Amino acid sequence: MIISKTCDHAIRAALYVALHEDRAYVTIREISEHLGLSFHFLTKILQALTQKGIMTSFKGPNGGVSLARPAQSISIKEIVVAIDGEALFSGCMLGLDTCNDDHPCPLHQQWANLRDQLETLFTQTTLAYLADRIRREGLRLANFEAVSLVS
Amino acid sequence: MIISKTCDHAIRAALYVALHEDRAYVTIREISEHLGLSFHFLTKILQALTQKGIMTSFKGPNGGVSLARPAQSISIKEIVVAIDGEALFSGCMLGLDTCNDDHPCPLHQQWANLRDQLETLFTQTTLAYLADRIRREGLRLANFEAVSLVS
DNA sequence: TATATTTAAGATATAAGAGTCTTATTTCTT
DNA sequence: AAGAAATAAGACTCTTATATCTTAAATATA
Numbered sequence: 552m553i554i555s556k557t558c559d560h561a562i563r564a565a566l567y568v569a570l571h572e573d574r575a576y577v578t579i580r581e582i583s584e585h586l587g588l589s590f591h592f593l594t595k596i597l598q599a600l601t602q603k604g605i606m607t608s609f610k611g612p613n614g615g616v617s618l619a620r621p622a623q624s625i626s627i628k629e630i631v632v633a634i635d636g637e638a639l640f641s642g643c644m645l646g647l648d649t650c651n652d653d654h655p656c657p658l659h660q661q662w663a664n665l666r667d668q669l670e671t672l673f674t675q676t677t678l679a680y681l682a683d684r685i686r687r688e689g690l691r692l693a694n695f696e697a698v699s700l701v702s
Numbered sequence: 703m704i705i706s707k708t709c710d711h712a713i714r715a716a717l718y719v720a721l722h723e724d725r726a727y728v729t730i731r732e733i734s735e736h737l738g739l740s741f742h743f744l745t746k747i748l749q750a751l752t753q754k755g756i757m758t759s760f761k762g763p764n765g766g767v768s769l770a771r772p773a774q775s776i777s778i779k780e781i782v783v784a785i786d787g788e789a790l791f792s793g794c795m796l797g798l799d800t801c802n803d804d805h806p807c808p809l810h811q812q813w814a815n816l817r818d819q820l821e822t823l824f825t826q827t828t829l830a831y832l833a834d835r836i837r838r839e840g841l842r843l844a845n846f847e848a849v850s851l852v853s
Numbered sequence: 854t855a856t857a858t859t860t861a862a863g864a865t866a867t868a869a870g871a872g873t874c875t876t877a878t879t880t881c882t883t
Numbered sequence: 884a885a886g887a888a889a890t891a892a893g894a895c896t897c898t899t900a901t902a903t904c905t906t907a908a909a910t911a912t913a
Contacts, residue, residue, distance in 0.1 A: 559797040580859085591902075598860080598861065610908070611857090611908095611911055612911045639703070645843075647844070659841075668819070681808040740873075743873075745890070748890090759890060761878070765881085856912085859908100860910100863906085866901100867900100867903090870898080872896080872897075873897090874894085874896090878889100
């Protein structure tokens with residue numbers, strides 16, 4: 552797949568938190584249960600997002616995680632870069648590390664074009680936009696019915 | 703990266719063979735040396751392409767591999783599917799296996815659009831087209847100078 | 854102050870991808 | 884017929900991604 556499993560977990564968790572922006576903190580336990588993800592694994596993933604300044608966390612009772620900034624200002628790209636790195640938006644499709652505009656591989660130009668579109672999409676797509684659509688259209692964030700998510 | 707390392711090796715090797723379509727067979731040893739890939743690893747990869755009917759092989763002296771069909775009729779997509787499977791062209795960006803048009807994830811539509819473009823690109827891009835551009839424009843297939851390839 | 858609740862951190866385990874090595878098997882050449 | 888040259892096949896190793904488990908640290912509440 553185009554992003555790692557770790558990264559898709561991160562995006563889905565961030566969306567879950569964005570859907571509950573009204574609450575000060577959401578526990579990782581709750582997120583993991585609603586999304587069907589391993590609690591411990593999700594903890595590590597969200598630690599990374601916290602270290603990258605995308606989320607903030609708070610220990611102890613009533614603690615949990617929350618978005619470090621308004622959902623409107625956090626793009627999907629930020630999360631992808633935080634977890635998977637820049638490679639998706641800069642790498643050569645054939646994995647050649649000396650491939651560049653001056654010495655391109657045969658797929659360089661075509662891939663660069665698509666990659667730019669992907670980057671634009673990821674940059675423009677914010678957590679707020681997606682959360683809004685999830686609310687309005689009841690889109691799914693997990694492999695089970697959407698209803699259970701917004702509760 | 704968007705395709706596996708195995709898959710990019712496969713594409714590059716197929717292009718090398720396409721560049722030498724005049725020869726009955728090209729040895730895997732020669733391909734591996736010109737592309738800077740492990741001989742044994744490449745052998746396994748090309749075995750897969752042979753089993754999928756994309757290449758043919760011949761044992762013994764003067765043996766090697768060659769394209770099973772004219773380079774014009776082999777698309778990059780065929781190779782990607784042979785090695786990495788259909789996932790890239792059908793999977794959900796968030797990895798949800800129940801995501802579909804009726805019950806989409808929040809990124810479903812946008813990703814479907816880009817994915818279709820990717821599929822079109824990969825379907826329309828043939829080994830012949832790329833080999834032609836490599837010849838004319840001296841594009842690179844390896845992490846070293848293009849010249850050494852066409853020899 | 855003690856206890857429960859929560860994230861942080863690090864060690865460990867499992868699975869998959871990537872890569873290597875050895876031994877067939879086929880075919881050509883002498 | 885023998886030996887050399889090539890791919891085929893399978894076992895094996897190494898690395899990275901994924902996942903789990905345990906202990907520590909912080910905070911609230913009784």
